[in-house]
Structure formats: structure tokens, C-alpha cells
Amino acid sequence: MMVNNSTIIQGERVKLPTKYGHFELIPFQEKISGVEHIVLIKGDFEPKDTVLTRIHSACATGDLFGSLKCDCGEQLVESMKLIEKEGKGVIIYLQQEGRGIGLMNKIKAYKLQEQGMDTIEANVHLGFAPDEREYQVGVEILNALEIQNIQLLTNNPDKINKLEQSGIKVVQRVPIIIKSNQFNKDYLSTKENLMGHQLSDNDT
Numbered sequence: 001m002m003v004n005n006s007t008i009i010q011g012e013r014v015k016l017p018t019k020y021g022h023f024e025l026i027p028f029q030e031k032i033s034g035v036e037h038i039v040l041i042k043g044d045f046e047p048k049d050t051v052l053t054r055i056h057s058a059c060a061t062g063d064l065f066g067s068l069k070c071d072c073g074e075q076l077v078e079s080m081k082l083i084e085k086e087g088k089g090v091i092i093y094l095q096q097e098g099r100g101i102g103l104m105n106k107i108k109a110y111k112l113q114e115q116g117m118d119t120i121e122a123n124v125h126l127g128f129a130p131d132e133r134e135y136q137v138g139v140e141i142l143n144a145l146e147i148q149n150i151q152l153l154t155n156n157p158d159k160i161n162k163l164e165q166s167g168i169k170v171v172q173r174v175p176i177i178i179k180s181n182q183f184n185k186d187y188l189s190t191k192e193n194l195m196g197h198q199l200s201d202n203d204t
């Protein structure tokens with residue numbers, strides 16, 4: 001439902017053929033801050049449908065440049081491929097770089113990680129919570145698209161909890177596990193051991 005007190009503006013819906021499949025793109029903008037988010041969507045939905053969904057936080061290093069220090073870029077491509085295969089689904093690309101601390105601070109955190117801290121210690125050293133993200137805008141975007149029930153592509157239980165608290169029904173979690181490499185194995189094991197991410201095949 002498009003509610004009048006919405007804090008976001010929905011843009012035009014255009015076709016976007018890509019290397020990984022044929023999608024449509026809809027930009028959204030937060031009314032107060034002007035921050036822009038991107039939706040990639042495939043297919044049409046009824047409000048009762050359960051929609052394969054990826055809520056992805058921006059990672060300039062991983063998504064744009066193919067950084068091997070994290071799993072973001074590969075998760076994004078894998079989500080696009082899975083939605084193409086399914087024939088229906090949505091990716092909400094939220095501009096919350098660096099788990100919500102912005103690029104400048106994420107790179108400060110990377111510097112601290114070069115000096116031996118892990119990804120949590122670096123955030124905390126800079127005065128932030130390990131994860132500063134909120135999913136309220138993502139929920140508003142789902143509301144605008146009239147999506148209420150989702151199959152969420154994630155390994156992160158915190159995302160599921162925050163979405164469910166905002167009234168979205170996560171009917172199923174779909175794991176999206178990327179093979180580790182020498183540059184991201186410490187980052188991924190910190191996510192698994194200290195941030196509760198479900199990265200092993202036998203996790204559910």
C-alpha cells in the first residue's frame with residue numbers, strides 16, 4: 001500500500017537488461033536526506049505472494065571493484081542469478097555503506113584491520129556499534145512494492161529479526177554462501193563466530 005506519510009519517493013520503473021538476467025529498476029529517494037536506494041525487480045507480485053528478496057547493503061569496494069576482502073560483490077551477483085532463475089524476485093540495494101558507517105569510516109576501519117584488529121574491534125575503536133544498520137527504509141520500500149512475505153537471501157539472523165520487528169514476514173531464509181579466499185577468510189570467520197552469521201553448510 002502506498003501510504004501518504006511515507007518518507008520515501010518512488011521513481012520510474014524501467015527495463016534493465018544485465019549480464020546476469022533481465023530485470024527492471026526502480027530508484028527510491030528518502031524525502032528528508034535525499035539518499036537514494038535502488039530496487040532491481042523481476043516479475044509482478046500479488047500482495048499475498050512470497051517474494052524471493054535480497055536486501056543488500058552497499059559495499060563500494062566489493063560491489064564495484066570486486067574486492068576479495070569481503071563476500072558482498074559475489075553475493076550480489078549470486079542474488080541476481082538466483083532471481084533470474086526463479087523468474088521473480090527483488091533486490092533492494094540500500095545505501096548504507098560499511099554497515100552504516102559510510103565509506104570514510106569503513107576505510108578507517110580497514111586501516112585498523114591492516115594493523116591487526118578484526119572487523120568488530122575496528123568499528124568499536126572508531127566509536128560505532130559493530131553494525132549500525134537499520135532496515136526501516138528497506139521495509140518502506142517493501143511496503144511501497146506491496147510485498148509482505150519474503151524468502152530472504154541472507155546468512156545474517158539480525159537482518160531477519162529487524163525485518164520481522166517491522167512487520168515483514170520472513171517465510172524462509174535462503175542461505176547465500178560464497179566460497180572464502182585468503183583475503184576474506186578472517187572477515188568471514190569473525191562474522192560467523194562473533195556476529196552470528198550462518199556460514200556453514202549445516203547451519204539452518
Ligand SMILES: Nc1nc2c(ncn2[C@@H]2O[C@H](COP(=O)(O)OP(=O)(O)OP(=O)(O)O)[C@@H](O)[C@H]2O)c(=O)[nH]1
Nearest residue numbers: 056057058059070096097098099109119154155156
Ligand atoms: N564497517 C565495516 N563494514 C564492512 C566491512 N566489510 C564489509 N562491510 C560492509 O558490510 C555490509 C555487508 O552487507 P550485506 O552483505 O548486505 O550484509 P551482511 O551483514 O553481510 O549479511 P548477508 O545478508 O548474509 O550478506 C556492507 O555495507 C559493506 O560495506 C568492514 O570490515 N567494516
Ligand SMILES: [Zn+2]
Nearest residue numbers: 059062070072
Ligand atoms: Zn563488502
